[in-house]
Amino acid sequence: MPATSSLWAPVYPREAPPAPPPDPTGWWDSYDPNEPQYNQAAGWTCSACSLAWLERATQVNILADEWSAVAEIGYPVNINSTYGLMDGSGAQLQRVMREYGIDSRHAWLDFDTAYDTYRQVPGMLSGAAWYHWVGVRGVTRDGLLWIANSAPGYKSVGDTLNRQQWASLGSMSCVWLIR
Secondary structure (H helix, E strand, C coil): CCCCCCCCCCCCCCCCCCCCCCCHHHHHHCCCCCCCCCCCCCCCHHHHHHHHHHHHHHHCCCCHHHHHHHHHHHHCCCCCCCCEECCCCCCCHHHHHHHHCCCEEEEEECCHHHHHCCCCCCCCEEEEECEEEEEEEECCCCCEEEEEEECCCCHHHCCCHHHHHHHHHCCCCEEEEEC
């Protein structure tokens, strides 16, 4: 009987390549200022809700929610139930957006500068006397900041922020995205 040799090797299915990361330069084209802002479930998660809203609105993470954002920020070191967001500058919020490829800036702005900034790009802000983070959708035609507020009514602020409210809520820590 002649010798036969067969070369046989199992064929394994190829794994699909990983999905490409979101295009950080394309977020503006898919930005949706009307993305809903959901009410926060805990009294200390306003910053996480603001971050989750911005992730969904820019469509870098359409599944973002309050608790996924808490994890991204870094519980319990950077955000926790005792103090909320540990760094009021929003540096950890900026870090998370940077991990999605979106750069941002931070400054303590006056109302007029914030209005001019948010007229062009979205972001997040918090007042020193407010101790509450909100997303910033843009501005209104009548000179108000249009916000994504996860605790509507807190300190008498709803979906907009006017100059008088701004002044009464302390200096504002502002984070805005770079186009």
